[in-house]
Amino acid sequence: MIFEHFFNDPWVILGLKLAxxxxxxxxxxxxxxYGEHKGLAHMQSRFGPMEAGKxxxxxxxxxxxVKFIQKEDIIPEAADRKVFAMAPAFALLPVMLTFLxxxxxxxxxxxxxxxxxxxxxxxxxxxxxxxSAVGVIAMLxxxxxxxxxxxxxxxxxxxxxxxxxxLPLVLAxxxxxxxxxxxxxxxxxxxxxDQLWFVVPQFAGFIIxxxxxxxxxxxxxxxxxxADSEIIFGHMTEYTGLRFALFLLAEYAGIVALAAVxxxxxxxxxxxxxxxxxxxxxxxxxxxxKIGALAFVIIWLRATYPRLREDQLQKMAWKFLIPASxxxxxxxxxxxxxx
Amino acid sequence: MSSTETxxxxxxxxxxxxxxxxxxxxxxxxxxxxxxxxIGPQHPSTHGVLRVVLTLDGEIIKDAIxxxxxxxxxxxxxxxxxxxxxxxxxxxxxxxxxAFGNEIxxxxxxxxxxELEVPxxxxxxxxxxxxxxxxxxxxxFIGSFGLELGAMTPIFYAFxxxxxxxxxxxxxxxxxxxxxxxxxxGLKEDLPKGFIQRSASLVKIIRSRMADYEGLLxxxxxxxxxxxxxxxxxxxxxxxxxxxxxxxQATGVAEDARKTEPYLFYDQVEFDVPVGANGDSxxxxxxxxxxxxxxxxxxxxxxxxIPAGPIMPGKMPKNLKPPAGWTYVRTxxxxxxxxxxxxxxGGTEPWRFKMRTPSFHNVSMIPELLRGVLLPDLISVxxxxxxxxxxxxx
Numbered sequence: 001m002i003f004e005h006f007f008n009d010p011w012v013i014l015g016l017k018l019a020x021x022x023x024x025x026x027x028x029x030x031x032x033x034y035g036e037h038k039g040l041a042h043m044q045s046r047f048g049p050m051e052a053g054k055x056x057x058x059x060x061x062x063x064x065x066v067k068f069i070q071k072e073d074i075i076p077e078a079a080d081r082k083v084f085a086m087a088p089a090f091a092l093l094p095v096m097l098t099f100l101x102x103x104x105x106x107x108x109x110x111x112x113x114x115x116x117x118x119x120x121x122x123x124x125x126x127x128x129x130x131x132s133a134v135g136v137i138a139m140l141x142x143x144x145x146x147x148x149x150x151x152x153x154x155x156x157x158x159x160x161x162x163x164x165x166x167l168p169l170v171l172a173x174x175x176x177x178x179x180x181x182x183x184x185x186x187x188x189x190x191x192x193x194d195q196l197w198f199v200v201p202q203f204a205g206f207i208i209x210x211x212x213x214x215x216x217x218x219x220x221x222x223x224x225x226x227a228d229s230e231i232i233f234g235h236m237t238e239y240t241g242l243r244f245a246l247f248l249l250a251e252y253a254g255i256v257a258l259a260a261v262x263x264x265x266x267x268x269x270x271x272x273x274x275x276x277x278x279x280x281x282x283x284x285x286x287x288x289x290k291i292g293a294l295a296f297v298i299i300w301l302r303a304t305y306p307r308l309r310e311d312q313l314q315k316m317a318w319k320f321l322i323p324a325s326x327x328x329x330x331x332x333x334x335x336x337x338x339x
Numbered sequence: 340m341s342s343t344e345t346x347x348x349x350x351x352x353x354x355x356x357x358x359x360x361x362x363x364x365x366x367x368x369x370x371x372x373x374x375x376x377x378i379g380p381q382h383p384s385t386h387g388v389l390r391v392v393l394t395l396d397g398e399i400i401k402d403a404i405x406x407x408x409x410x411x412x413x414x415x416x417x418x419x420x421x422x423x424x425x426x427x428x429x430x431x432x433x434x435x436x437x438a439f440g441n442e443i444x445x446x447x448x449x450x451x452x453x454e455l456e457v458p459x460x461x462x463x464x465x466x467x468x469x470x471x472x473x474x475x476x477x478x479x480f481i482g483s484f485g486l487e488l489g490a491m492t493p494i495f496y497a498f499x500x501x502x503x504x505x506x507x508x509x510x511x512x513x514x515x516x517x518x519x520x521x522x523x524x525g526l527k528e529d530l531p532k533g534f535i536q537r538s539a540s541l542v543k544i545i546r547s548r549m550a551d552y553e554g555l556l557x558x559x560x561x562x563x564x565x566x567x568x569x570x571x572x573x574x575x576x577x578x579x580x581x582x583x584x585x586x587x588q589a590t591g592v593a594e595d596a597r598k599t600e601p602y603l604f605y606d607q608v609e610f611d612v613p614v615g616a617n618g619d620s621x622x623x624x625x626x627x628x629x630x631x632x633x634x635x636x637x638x639x640x641x642x643x644x645i646p647a648g649p650i651m652p653g654k655m656p657k658n659l660k661p662p663a664g665w666t667y668v669r670t671x672x673x674x675x676x677x678x679x680x681x682x683x684x685g686g687t688e689p690w691r692f693k694m695r696t697p698s699f700h701n702v703s704m705i706p707e708l709l710r711g712v713l714l715p716d717l718i719s720v721x722x723x724x725x726x727x728x729x730x731x732x733x
Contacts, residue, residue: 044495149376153398153714220489221561229487229718232382306561307489309715310398 021118025099028291029252030061035292036252036299037061043303064245071241078147079238087145088239088246091138094131095253101127102260103186105270105284116270116284117186124185125177128261129170132216135250136162139225142247143235154234157310158225161215164317165222169212171325172205175332176265185261189269197268201335205328206266208321210297213258215313217251219298221305222313259294263287267294373401378717380409387728389702393709393717400717403709405702407731414733418692423449423523423659426692431517434696434730436479437673439472439508442521444670447602448681449523451668452661459604460648461525466603467538467641468508468520470634474545475504476673477631480725484624485556487722488565493555500545507541510534523659525651539642542635549631557625566621570708570720574618580707581700584675585626586724590618596671608640620723627725658687665691674698674725698730 034049037060041048053059075084101124105116121127136159143155176198177183180191192198199206215222218234226234236247263269267290270283308316379390388409394402414433418426423445430445431438443465450457482497505515511530512520520527556562572582574590587594595612597605613629615622661683668679675697682691701724708720 040491044492045499046495149374220491223489224715227489227715227718229489229722230715303492304555304559305490306485306556306559306565307715308561309565309713311713312564 017118021099022096024104025096025253028256029249032255032292032295033061033248033252034058035295036302039296039299040303043300068242068245073241073243074238076147076238080145080147083141083145084238085243087138087142087235088243088250089138090141091135091250092246092253094134095250095257097131098128098257098261099253101185102257103189103264103269104260104287105282106186106190116287120184120186122184125173125183125188125261125265128185128257129166129173132254132257133162133166135216135254138250139235142239146235146238148238150231150233151235151237154225154227154231154237157231158218158235160310161218161222161225161313164314165212165215165321168208168317168321168325169216171322171329172202172209172212173261173265175205175325175329176202178329178332178336185264185269189264189271192268193271197266197271197274199266199268202266202328202332204324206262208325208328209262209265210294211321212317213262214298214301215317217254217258217298219251219255220302221308223307224310224313227307255295255298256291259291259298260287262294263290376714379406389721389726389728389731391705391709391717391721393714395714398714400709400712400714403706403717405705407699407702407728410728410732412729412733415691415693419688419690422687423661423689426689427521427523428517428519430694431519432729433694433733434672434674434698434727435516436476436727437472438516439468439518439520440476440670440672441677442519443469443603444668444672444677444679446521446523447670448666448668448679449659449661451666452664452681452683453523453659455524456652458525458649458652459646460529461650462603463641463645464511464526464530464650465521466605466608467638467645468511468518469603470638470641471504471508471538472518473634473673474631474638475501475508477627477634478504480627481552481556481624481631484722484725485552485562487718488562490555490559490562493552496548496551496555500548503541503544507534507537510537522651522655524655525649529650535642535645538638542638546632546635549628552628557628563621565716565719566624566723567619568617569620569716570712570723572618572704572708576707577618577704580704582675582704583700584671584673584697584725585630586623586675586701586704588612588630589615589622589626591616594676596669596676600669602668602670604644607644608637610634610637620719623723623725660685660687661689672697674727674730675701694733696730696733698726698728699733702726702731 038048038056049057049060051057052063075081100118101121103117103120139158140155143151143158146152176188179198179201180188182188182191214220218225224230226236231237236244239247268286270287272281272283272286374395376393376395377390378393380388390406390409392404392406393400412433414429417429421429426445427442430441434441478497478501482494485491485493508518509515511534512518512527514520572586572590574587574592577587577590577592583594591614593612593614596602597610598612610633613626613633615626663683663685665680665682668681670677670679676695677697678695680691680693680695681689684690705721705724708724709717712720
């Protein structure tokens with residue numbers, strides 16, 4: 001009796017949800033990071049981590065984290081100390097907030113406000129896209145405050161890249177929102193339960209979204225902001241220890257977040273693949289499986305492709321991706337009105 | 340009062356403290372200033388300690404000055420204080436990626452001065468080792484060029500292959516990097532049992548794996564975008580700077596000391612000198628790739644041609660004293676033409692030992708390629724002007 005009352009208290013539910021979101025935020029990026037270690041290694045005829053935690057080095061990233069904590073926290077003498085110190089937080093917070101609205105499973109029957117998501121926000125798609133763009137401020141802060149030329153070049157590149165790629169990202173997501181008739185991630189995922197996953201009608205949009213996500217995350221082949229052979233490590237050049245680790249965590253959390261958004265928008269979210277009667281598997285499994293598959297593709301691309309040049313990247317965004325996503329929107333609009 | 344004030348001025352561009360130079364300009368006269376960026380000597384893209392001081396306008400390179408000498412070890416002078424045996428070991432070191440290719444020239448020079456007859460078996464084995472060393476060297480650059488352009492996989496593939504070649508060479512020479520296998524007159528010791536068979540099977544393995552690089556790099560759209568038409572070198576400019584090896588061949592000049600002035604038995608094997616058409620980064624890389632295939636072709640021919648016989652000519656004196664005179668030996672080393680100018684005055688040590696190394700001449704041409712390109716293309720250019728810093732500085 002008393003427990004029933006306890007779990008009906010909205011504050012308790014909120015607390016539990018936040019704890020779960022934080023837990024996911026801290027574990028999923030590590031799993032993706034470990035997957036990258038091992039996946040890349042096996043694609044490159046190596047083993048990758050094998051020692052930490054005995055079994056195939058599963059604890060490697062935990063060991064890395066412990067190492068990062070022990071490292072000296074160096075702030076360059078010429079750096080703008082406050083801005084320099086705050087930048088990692090600005091990188092991490094936006095990604096953390098996106099986790100709040102990512103739906104991993106449907107709302108509970110009879111209680112649509114609660115389910116496998118932190119918060120069912122009406123504008124969650126907009127929220128995710130808007131807040132993930134805040135990350136660029138962290139890049140600029142870090143690059144400018146480091147008093148390092150390489151960091152500055154990296155930060156400027158990152159900002160230019162983000163401006164160029166935010167547009168196709170939003171347009172591709174917009175086309176999906178038009179088709180689903182909602183900008184709530186939960187509704188968009190639910191809309192795909194009884195119809196074709198949006199990846200089929202919006203295939204061009206899906207490709208555009210993945211490419212733009214890679215550019216936003218500065219992942220290869222669009223990793224010019226941190227191109228290690230040109231500008232050392234871009235805006236992160238001067239960072240050490242925990243602050244550096246936070247930047248890395250933000251990067252991998254970003255992979256998870258954008259893979260999750262792509263899953264919801266295009267790959268049917270938590271819905272099981274059609275034509276298969278496997279409803280006994282819980283819905284969140286499908287979300288995680290699809291996120292994992294997309295993350296694998298992102299890792300795979302890193303193993304395969306060299307890096308584009310910054311101006312070639314800009315050309316691709318403005319001359320190809322943005323027109324293509326506009327055509328996709330036009331096609332979706334015609335489709336919506338005509339049928 | 341002048342509204343433009345400069346603090347901490349007058350420092351070496353790119354030198355220590357240069358980053359804190361602050362120019363405060365008034366609102367009316369906001370002028371842009373070129374940025375001087377020092378790439379290296381410690382920078383992940385310069386594999387070694389080459390430093391390039393760049394003048395940047397935005398990301399466009401207006402001028403580039405290579406600064407060499409961070410690794411200067413006085414090879415020429417060291418050689419004058421050592422006898423010929425010791426110079427073999429010394430010459431292994433400056434270009435650590437083509438150690439065998441270096442030592443061959445030293446013994447050839449000494450043998451020419453002494454007019455020694457080298458047994459045929461020793462010469463064929465020397466050629467075999469030279470070509471394996473060339474493959475080893477080229478694989479390294481094939482891998483590292485990909486890495487510099489952001490493709491991380493080729494370098495691991497290259498090291499997979501290099502590991503097996505090094506194991507093969509270790510089998511004969513006992514060393515993996517600095518072989519010191521040559522002796523004036525012949526070789527340190529004969530090939531071990533099973534070497535030729537192992538070498539033959541390795542040729543097949545490497546050849547089949549070369550397709551990996553073709554797929555990952557040569558045929559890759561992004562790789563082409565980054566390299567085709569970038570850093571074009573004019574054959575005339577290349578010749579004026581004394582550029583040689585794959586970089587010269589990429590401009591369309593089929594110059595190869597193995598063909599134009601054959602040493603060892605290179606006139607008795609068949610191979611082509613691959614040439615490029617445009618002299619851009621892509622061509623340089625492509626020529627390097629084709630040179631590996633040509634080397635494998637040569638290795639296969641050598642396998643069937645190695646005769647039985649001794650590897651040293653009879654009894655050699657303990658102290659080698661070449662008669663007074665001079666000689667110049669041209670060899671086509673992995674990275675280009677290596678020349679050895681040796682003057683003897685009849686002593687156990689050479690009176691003068693001057694080396695002409697390909698990397699030095701190739702690097703001196705870099706400013707010609709860099710003017711006007713974008714900063715990211717610096718990598719595409721530097722990575723494709725294959726050089727070893729030890730070979731630049733000696």
